[in-house]
Amino acid sequence: MVMENNQVVASVSPFGPKIDVRPVFEHDRAVLIDLLTDLQPQEWQRPTACAPWLVRDVVAHLLGADLSRLARTRDGHTGNSPVPGEPLPAFIHRFNQDWVSAASRVSPAMLIDLFTTTSPHVLRMWRDLDLDVLGEPVSWAGPDPAPRWLDCARDFTEYWVHQQQIRDATRRPDTDRPTVVHTVLDTFLRALPHTLAHRDDAEGTIVTIEVDGPGGGTWSWRRSGQHWRPSSDGSAAMTTLTTDPDTLWRLCVRGIEPHQARPRVAVRGNAELADAALHIVSIIR
Numbered sequence: 407m408v409m410e411n412n413q414v415v416a417s418v419s420p421f422g423p424k425i426d427v428r429p430v431f432e433h434d435r436a437v438l439i440d441l442l443t444d445l446q447p448q449e450w451q452r453p454t455a456c457a458p459w460l461v462r463d464v465v466a467h468l469l470g471a472d473l474s475r476l477a478r479t480r481d482g483h484t485g486n487s488p489v490p491g492e493p494l495p496a497f498i499h500r501f502n503q504d505w506v507s508a509a510s511r512v513s514p515a516m517l518i519d520l521f522t523t524t525s526p527h528v529l530r531m532w533r534d535l536d537l538d539v540l541g542e543p544v545s546w547a548g549p550d551p552a553p554r555w556l557d558c559a560r561d562f563t564e565y566w567v568h569q570q571q572i573r574d575a576t577r578r579p580d581t582d583r584p585t586v587v588h589t590v591l592d593t594f595l596r597a598l599p600h601t602l603a604h605r606d607d608a609e610g611t612i613v614t615i616e617v618d619g620p621g622g623g624t625w626s627w628r629r630s631g632q633h634w635r636p637s638s639d640g641s642a643a644m645t646t647l648t649t650d651p652d653t654l655w656r657l658c659v660r661g662i663e664p665h666q667a668r669p670r671v672a673v674r675g676n677a678e679l680a681d682a683a684l685h686i687v688s689i690i691r
Contacts, residue, residue: 421547421596422636424555426537430589431562432529437581438468438569439525442518445576450514452575455661456568459506461575464568465517466509467502472524474501475561480531494545498690532558546688548600559593563688566590567659587621587651594658594688595625599634601686602627605679613679614643621651645675647683658688 442465450462459467477483488497509517537555544552544560566586573580595615602613611629616622628637649671657667664684673680 420550420599420633420635421544421552421556424538424553425559425589425592426555427559427562427589427593428529428532430586431532431558431565434562434566434569434583434586435525435529437583438565439518439522441569441572441578442521445514445572447514449576454571454575456571461572462514462517463506463510464572465514465521466506466512468565468568469517469521469524470502470505470509471561471564472521472528476524476527476531479535480527495690532561544596545690546597546600548603556593556596559589559596563590563593567655567689570655584620587655588623590655591617591621591623591651592625594655594686597658597686597688598625598683599627602634602679602682603632605682607679611679612637612639612643612645613683614646615654615683616646616648617651617654618648619650643675645673645679645683647680648672648674657684658686660687660689660691 445461450460450465452461453459454461454464456464456467477485486501488494492500512520535554535558537553537558539554540551541554541557542551543549544556547556547560567590570580572578598613598615607629609629609631612626613634614624614626616624626637626639626643627634628639649667653662653667653670656662657664664681667684668681671680671684
């Protein structure tokens, strides 16, 4: 254990090896702004997978996410919170919809101007923060305080997913950026130990997820006591799931449901454990 800024941080994180997404975050934010500035007026009115949100609503949400992040993380402002008895997902959905509804008065041109203004502040904030200290929990990875590097990675993936939703709605395919896709998958898969935590698998059980194609890779976890820990011994896996990047990221954010993903996943080993792994969720819902 080590002490940083009066906070104890585990030398071996239960959330897996540290990932610093900041270079990828900055690159992807520039790609997102280029996409928004290229949208035609009619494209702002197209429906997205975030029904009933249109493209313009998703962009308004991204602007609101910037402002909220700066307020609470950079400035320590806590101006809104759940009402008594309100679950966190319900609060988040209400908070987001309130902002999107209010922003319906803002033109697409102004949304771009404002998002272009907030973006450098968000990126600078993450550059200046110590990512190794513990911060707020990342709920889909577990209830415990998480290191800031995971919070930063979660933030990056939210913007990336919304960008894909805009691209899907406007039929603008993403550019081939394997490093970005790999970073997204690496972040999302930090949810798997929490997904499997309720199971009573034998000590030493190893599960591996193999992702073929650009941006893919191999991730393994071993059952150790009451927890699933990252493992480098994927060759000893009792259960292996093999799929493609598009299937995996959409599954993780429920763009597709587990039963829709299952035909796109090859399974070797314990089918019950594989089906449990396919219930991974890497968003607040």
